[in-house]
Every structure is written in C-alpha cells, then in structure tokens.
Amino acid sequence: MIEPKTIDAILEKVRKEKPLVHNITNVVVTNFTANGLLAIGASPVMAYAKEEVADMAKIAGALVLNIGTLNEENVEAMLLAGKSANKHGVPVIFDPVGAGATKYRTETAQKIxxxxxxxxxxxxxxxxxxxVGESWSIKGVDSGDGExxxxxxxxxxxxxxxxxxVITGKQDIVSDGETTYICKNGNSLLTKVTGxxxxxTSVIGAFCAVEKDYVRASAAALAVYGSAAxxxxxxxxxxxxxxxxxLNNLYTISADNIQKLSALEEVSHVNL
Known part of the structure; x- marks a missing residue:
C-alpha cells in the first residue's frame, strides 16, 4: 500500500525541488499543461526544435512525449530527445494520444x-x-467502451x-507488471476539459522526476490529481x-486533503 503521508511526501518533494519537465506535447494543450505543472510546483519547458531537444532533455528532471498533434518533424524531435534522456538517466513518459485511430498514429506510437x-x-x-497490439475500439482520440x-x-x-x-478512465490503473494499484479518485468534469x-501525463513526469520508485510515483500522481479534481x-x-x-486546487492541495480523499488500492495478482 501507499499511505497518504507517502503521497504527500512525494508532492512536497515536487514543490521543493521544482523539477524541470521537458514537454514535447500537442498544440491543443500546451498552455494548460504549462499552467498545471506550475500549479503543482514543477517547472515546465516546451522545446520542440530538433536542434535543441537533446540538450534540453539531458538537463530535465523528466521528458514527456505526447503525439496528440502528430507530424514527422515532431516525431524526429521526440526520438532525439528520448535517446538523449535515456543516455542521461532522465525518465521518459509517453502519451500515445489516439493510438488506434489511424495507421500512422498507431505505427508512430509503436515506433516510439x-x-x-x-x-x-x-x-x-x-x-x-x-x-501493444490488442484490439480495442476508439473514436478520434477518445476510448470506446471496448471489451x-x-x-x-x-x-x-x-x-x-x-x-x-498507466491506464486512465472511470478508475485509473497503474502497474509495473508485478505491483498494481487502482485509483478511484477523480471527477467526470475532467473529461470535459481539453488536455x-x-x-x-506531465504531472506523472514531475513525480517521476523526484521519486525513482516509478510505480509509486505514478500512483501518487494519480491520487493527487484525482483528489484535486x-x-x-x-x-x-x-x-x-x-x-x-x-488549477487552484493543484496549487493548494494539502496533506489533510490527501489524507481524507486519497483512494488507492493495491490489486492482488493471484488471478491475473
């Protein structure tokens, strides 16, 4: 289990260290992503030019790659940044927006x-x-119900x-294949806000920048994010x-809030 005090400790570490999160993200969400990262306590940078992404990635606390508005130039930049991050031990968080909607989008996600x-x-x-090659329905960039x-x-x-x-929906799941959590925090209004x-995804990057137990960092990010919602x-x-x-609550969420609201449960793998 991840206790609320542990979740709060990771959040406070983000607020104290203000990790640089390098985002190569889509044009629809750039402003909201930057403001959200600032609210949670991280330091966002949006750098896309292939001439600088490798240099930026190596000094970042985390690199976030998001294929929401996809083109070949951005994919090239993502691969350059990702290889630099890998070389320098910087965690890479990937958001395969719309994978399954088109052949190009799916193949690009699989390439990354x-x-x-x-x-x-x-x-x-x-x-x-x-x-991962499984069949699941999708419309545009929104998940269908699927089976x-x-x-x-x-x-x-x-x-x-x-x-x-990390699979998000009505309930969020995070797993490293051995340890798995369900997070039941959140609110349906999140689905009505673009980005x-x-x-x-970028908040998960901020948490992974300061906590090297990445499954714990990801689960804590889900709990804080959903509680703020x-x-x-x-x-x-x-x-x-x-x-x-x-945005206000990402900025002000407290240890007391997390203690009262956090809804993380560890899942048994016996039947999986």
Missing amino acids: VKELEITAVRGNAAEVANV GDIIELAVKAAKQLNTIA AGCLL ELAAEGIEGPGSFQIEF
Whole structure:
C-alpha cells in the first residue's frame, strides 16, 4: 500500500525541488499543461526544435512525449530527445494520444516504444491496447467502451513494454507488471476539459522526476490529481469554472486533503 503521508511526501518533494519537465506535447494543450505543472510546483519547458531537444532533455528532471498533434518533424524531435534522456538517466513518459485511430498514429506510437526506453506510458484503455497490439475500439482520440479487463491489460502492457503502464478512465490503473494499484479518485468534469489527460501525463513526469520508485510515483500522481479534481468540482456546475478551480486546487492541495480523499488500492495478482 501507499499511505497518504507517502503521497504527500512525494508532492512536497515536487514543490521543493521544482523539477524541470521537458514537454514535447500537442498544440491543443500546451498552455494548460504549462499552467498545471506550475500549479503543482514543477517547472515546465516546451522545446520542440530538433536542434535543441537533446540538450534540453539531458538537463530535465523528466521528458514527456505526447503525439496528440502528430507530424514527422515532431516525431524526429521526440526520438532525439528520448535517446538523449535515456543516455542521461532522465525518465521518459509517453502519451500515445489516439493510438488506434489511424495507421500512422498507431505505427508512430509503436515506433516510439520500440526505439526508446519508456519509463511510463499513460493513456486510455484503447490507446494502451493499440500500442501493444490488442484490439480495442476508439473514436478520434477518445476510448470506446471496448471489451476486456483493464487491470489485465495494464499488467500485460507493463510486462510487454518493460515500463509502468498507466491506464486512465472511470478508475485509473497503474502497474509495473508485478505491483498494481487502482485509483478511484477523480471527477467526470475532467473529461470535459481539453488536455486533462495530457496534463496528467506531465504531472506523472514531475513525480517521476523526484521519486525513482516509478510505480509509486505514478500512483501518487494519480491520487493527487484525482483528489484535486474532486475538490475543484465542489459547487461547480460546468467545465469553465472547473478548469480554473482545478488549477487552484493543484496549487493548494494539502496533506489533510490527501489524507481524507486519497483512494488507492493495491490489486492482488493471484488471478491475473
């Protein structure tokens, strides 16, 4: 189990160390991602030029790669940055946005996980499934209901990719193939804010920058993120106000909040 005090300790380490999180992300979410990282206590940088990404990645606390708005130039930059991060021991967090929606998107996601050492993959069930060659329905960049056991999928993906698999949805799953957690924190208004999943990927990067037990770091990030969403949703009726309050609560969330709200459960692997 991960105790609330451990979750808070990792969060406070992020706030104290202010890790540099290098994002090569999609154009839709850049501003929200930067503001969210600042709110949680990290230091964001968005650097895309292939001439500098290797240099930026090697000095970062974490590198986040997001294929939301995909083109060949960005893919080249991602691979250059990723190889530099791998060489210098910087964790690489990958968000395979829309994997399964098109052949190009799926093949690009699979290329990235093949050529780089990925610390954690964060996506919905359809995205993660398509990265590892499983069939799962997807519309645009949104996961369909699909069929299958999400916990089993997370364990399989973690083992196949030798990474931390983080699958987010109504409940969030994080697994390294041996240790698996379910996080039941969150609020449905997150699905009404563009970039909420992408920001979560970057927050996981911030947590992995300061905690080298990456499954623990990823699970703690889920709990803090989901708890902040629950706090933000109190008395809020729509996504506009929620987005603002969510950033506020990422900034103000406290040890008491985490103690009261954190809903992480470890999963037995006996039947998996």
